[in-house]
Amino acid sequence: MSALLEIDKLSLEFRTRSGIVRALENVSLQLPEGGSLGLVGESGSGKSVLSFAVLGIQDAAATITGGTIRFAGTDLLADGGSAMKTMRGRELAMIFQNPRVALNPIRQVGRQIEDVLLRHTALRGAAARARAIECLADVRIPDPERRYSAYPFELSGGMCQRVMIAIALACKPRLLIADEPTTGLDVTTQAAIMRLIRDLGREKGMATLLITHDLGLARDFCDKLAVMHAGHIVEVGPTETLFRTPAHPYTAQLVRATPVGQERLENLASIPGNLPDLRRGDLPPCRFSERCELRSPACATPLPNLVVSPGHLVGCHHPQARSSP
Amino acid sequence: MHSVWQKRLQTLRYVVGENPLSLAAFLLFAAFVLLALVGPAIAPFDALASNVGAPLSPPSLAHWFGTDSLGRDILSRVIIATRLDLGIAVAAVGISCILGGLAGAFAGYFGGWTDRIVGRLSDTIMAFPLFVLAMGIVAALGNTVANIVIATAIINLPFYIRVARAESGVLRNAGFVEAARLAGNGEVRLLFHHIIPNILPPMTVQISLNMGWAILNAAGLSFIGLGVRPPDAEWGIMVAEGAQYIVSGEWWIALFPGAVLMLAVFCFNLLGDSLRDLVDPRRRT
Amino acid sequence: MLTTILKRLLGAIPNLIGVVVVTFLLTRALPGDPAAFFAGGAGTAEAVEEIRKKLGLDKSLPEQFIVYVRDLARGDWGMSHATGQPVLTELTTRLPASLELTLAALLLAVIIAIPLGILAATRPGSWVDHLCRGIATAGVSLPTFFTGLLLAYIFYFLLGWAPAPLGRLDPYLSAPPLVTGFYLIDSLIARDFPVFVGALKQLILPTITLALFVLAPLARMTRASMLGVLSADFIRTARASGLAPRTVLFSYAFRNALLPVMTTLGMVFSFLLGSNVLVEKVFAWPGIGSFAIEALVASDYAPVQGFVLSMALLYVLLNLSIDIAYGFVDPRMKIEN
Ligand SMILES: Nc1ncnc2c1ncn2[C@@H]1O[C@H](COP(=O)(O)OP(=O)(O)OP(=O)(O)O)[C@@H](O)[C@H]1O
């Protein structure tokens, strides 16, 4: 079965004044049509960089040094990303964190949806406007006609995020990347936004890549999880498997640090150590090894890619085989 | 304290190494200061004496910058003028910095009506095109060098007020000020011992950014015939004296003083930019 | 919208009052006794006293201020001793010359500076970027009166491309019939093309001189604000939704970058009006700047004060229009204050 999105051994670097930042190394991921994948990991692990690379909107200082990204069979990196240019916003779309600043502050929100429609569809004039209003209604914004001419500063954070979802879904994309879509929103709004993304995804048969550092959210929402640490994907697998039998020590620690149900915050474990400096020339093959309790001399050798069970992969010399009942 | 200066020195090395222009500007600055100090001693001729050479003679070995219509040596006059030009600017900026700094610090620290009065004053000055206001002030107070200094100081005031006011407004609630306040220090003491020392770095940057502009303004005022009187050597007035000869081809009379003036302003502006990078690396553009 | 404009108008009133108060104080600070001055060197004590009464100098300061404001409002801005004309008449006949020069320079500066700033911001580290930074620092270091002379020397004396730097029009051409006072426009209205070309030729060098000076702050600000906006989140959203690069650059980035540029326009106008005086002197431009300089040299104070006041009023007006235009571009301004 060929996946909708297939990332294979992708490596990406930033050339900066203070050295080369190896932000992604040999990252591989698959996402099937209509599936939902959660990408989790602590701040700075490279989740956003990865999603930007998929859309081809990475920073000018970034260079992709290896690997491929295929979307529905098309190589997105071929010809300097020319295929991407026609698909971005139409076949793949993205929503960002901090919706208030992610919308153009001096353009009416309806017009911002219209801009996308004018670019990707044959709709013009009144028809485009009508469709933009429909998009607003689709994301359950009350009174869409009036909201069409609102500016972002006149809307609440949750409303802004709905507008952004409307922009992303305006052209009915096959893949939606949501980069921490609920940061900066209050808890009830968070739930509403996540429900909206899930419902719209199911309605339209759209695949979703959810980026978050909230494992609980990912657990509720995704069938599969990929765990990222310092530019590596350390473990991929079905969500429940990963929660019950995490194989990578980092995943295990993340899971232990995630509140379940009524658990109190102070009972949660925290992950010792910091992400390594990605500019270092002597980064070990396993970038987690310096924080890891299970470190052994073997960790200085190239990483294996072990299959724990079908669909459950881990990049570690000491996978935790312990399975809980 | 020691390590702060070490760090500054390091940043200085970094900024200078990064931008060789900063180094050039610094050397140039040193040269101008030297000229201002020892100018009269090294000028080859008496700057005020007529007929030290044939009138209107172009640059030559004897008179590197040529001579003007009265046969005065332009090089000597340009050198002598350094002290007057820099002196006016330094005096004006000094006055402006002290008065504006104090007013701004009081306004930012105490807020309320102090703030409103100072703000109104600064807004009123800024409501004028500044050079035009300077013209009006010199015209009203009288056509003297001292009044040029006063006028230049007045039009610079708002910039210092703004910097000092913003900084002290922030510092007022800073942790270490709160601590000193709880320790029973009076407000005025706090202002002078804790606030003002800490607004000095941004004020220094403002000074170096303003210096070039102050020189330009003072030279502009004397170019239109205000302040400095003719026999005295000053860059602006020398350009004015050479202006009528430009159209008949005697370019050197206006060119040299003008070019030196430009160089001085350029040097101060570059220096100001590097200093700002040094004190506040975030604002680098 | 109308209420916004009204609010802006009200907001300008304190500045207006400030300007009038300051100019009033400046007229009272005349060197020596203004009455003695107006009476002339040979004035007897009685004559001085007479004039003091006539000028209202025997009244208290607040009373004098009221008289001053009343006279201003009536259009009585004093007389010019040198020309024997009312100051207000002199100023209004000369104002178009100054405005034509100033606006031409502003236009030229904007046309060059904004694309330069945008290019520099979209290609950081490129030669355009270095050029932009160089201009930004070098441009503000230029003494306008000196660059003007230099340009006149090169383009008039050496190359002979430009006409003599003497006024708005060659002496053998006659000014077009007065409509707007702008020779370029009036000559077009009169379909007098030789005059149009002649006026344009005279205008070019002073315009370039002035534009060079104000180009720098404009280019620097455009570059800085464009750089800031281009790294904003909403630009990433626009790119992620596949909008054309041109749409992203102009409809999204530039419109937003314009806002800080507009706020610096006030400072730019301040520079422009100030240097305008110097450039008028260099090019013998018959505007209000050179009028003021002549009056200054002749110790004729009423025109100087009139000049300062009119420039300040013009500046307040310009700032007001910037404010109003800002309100149109930025929807957020409607709610705040
Ligand atoms: N433009 C850039 N130049 C240099 N380094 C960069 C740049 N953008 C990102 N990085 C580096 O890449 C790494 C990954 O950053 P990224 O933003 O993808 O993290 P993240 O996982 O999305 O974190 P968060 O949860 O905080 O959003 C970080 O170490 C960051 O410093």
Ligand SMILES: [Mg+2]
């Ligand atoms: Mg991120």
